[in-house]
Amino acid sequence: MNLEALLNALPGAVAQGLIWGIMSIGVYITYKVLDLADLTVDGSMATGGAVCVMLMLNGCNVWLALLCAIIAGMLAGLITGIFHTKFGIPPILAGILTQLSLYSLNLAIMDFKANQGINVTKYQLIVSQRNVRTFDLSNPIVITLVILAVLIGILYWFFGTETGCSLRATGANEAMSRAQGINTRKTKILGLMISNGIVALSSAMLAHYQGFVDVNMGRGAIVIGLAAVIISEVLFGKLFRNFALKLLAVAIGAVLYFIVIQIVLWLGLNTNLLKLLSALIVAVFLGIPFWKANFSAKHSHKGGQSNA
């Protein structure tokens, strides 16, 4: 066990974390802004990669393929939105249904093959794990940071517009929003579409990064996304008030998650126990705000007595 190996491994963890950070921003939009737990992401986390890789294998331009991946993700969000608002299915269940159907759809997109490789030497991939230790513009960390900055910029602008504000209002207080004349069904569908579009973008980049797309790629994605959102909230909740900074914090949360995993692997944890560890990380970070609240409640109670 040497420290040099860990330091060497960090760029990879950061790159992987940043790509998942984009995905986590998608989760943030449904979970925090819209106050919906959307499980569609476990499916759309493979859809984006599938669409992007299959288009590229058929000679499509890389940026066009990325755009198509985003659109495919938005369609997945639209389906969940319709299930929720038009069929009256609770959001968690609606997401699970879409996720389930996406398994078949993803297989169909990938020509009924469960796994499709894409060769880094043959195609112009936007990010590749191979370049993670190079010092030029092909480094995935640089490229992902640029894409992340553009994405945060667009989202910051959007959530300042009238539509964006009505979306935020829907999440904050749905009944009040309706009273104000906001069509909350529309805003919910829109939020789900944006969220899954972002997840699909991340999925396409992840497929590039790891050199293949697999139908099981999105399994457990929601846990990583939620972990990133919650880690960012616990660590940066007091620090970052600005919306753009909050989104940035989510990406940092994802990076921290992958750094923790890398450190744990470096420490020699039996990898068979990795899933248990992931669940524990999320549980602890979910617990911290609750413990804090409990602690301060007790504390203020005592304080009150002494004042009386």
Next chain:
Amino acid sequence: MKKALSVLVSLILILCLCGFASAEGTPYRIGICQLVQHVALDAATQGFQAALKEKLGDGVVFDLQNASGDTNTCSTIMNGFVSNNVNLIMANATPALQAAVASTGDIPILGTSVTDYATALDISDWTGATGINVSGTSDLAPLDQQAAMLHELFPEARKVGLLYCSAEPNSKYQVDVIKGYLADLGCECTEFTFADSNDVASVAQNACDGSEVIYIPTDNTAASCTEAIRNVVEPAKVPVIAGEEGLCKGCGVATLSISYYDLGYATGAMAYEILAGGADIASMEIRFAPNVTKEYNKEMCDLLGITIPEDYTAIE
């Protein structure tokens, strides 16, 4: 200031010690990434380690990591291997191999339990070797012989059901290939795919209704729920020809089996040629299982009243 200095000096000394420690003897460091906990894959990993231990003794150390079926973890594990600058990477199963190839273009990568390298690595002009830092062994059982075996045991059968999991690329590949061989022998093939172990029973029932014999390729998901399949095929009296021994033991009547341990062992021999013999991995051809054996499941054969030719051995 003094304290800081002494800390610095001791740190340097420790680093020096580490440096000396690793310089002494310098065993080969090999990173092994296995996709999932699974009997066949475990056997391949054990065979690989056994081959190298036999040849190099203490001259080799293994960093064995299991991704627990999570393809994203494969990338994380590979990142660790590359940053550790291991001498060689052994990738057990397709997604592990793909993650390895995405993470390094220099460190030699040997794959095992991978069925078709050309498909996995997206190489169109296949010549038998990859031409890059990748080689390894394929777990492709001789499918023509498997088709012949099915025909030998059930010469009257015309309707063959192909049962496999839609999430496994290797199964799809084998089914596509064996379909051609079976068609040549006059069989009509129908594919029955299940998504996971939850719907395997109902799909297997469907397959039983539509076929006289069922063929299951080396499918990991099917291998993990053989009991569920057996509960369906046994009452329906439909015999199953399996792609590997584990499946046959659970729910099949006969198989033409390759040994994953031997396969891993052959991969270990390749690693030795590369590390100690200086072989060029780019021109090393993909190798196949050294020997195959005709095996049958006595219990199932008795239950279904099937007589097996002399040259088959019973699975214990």
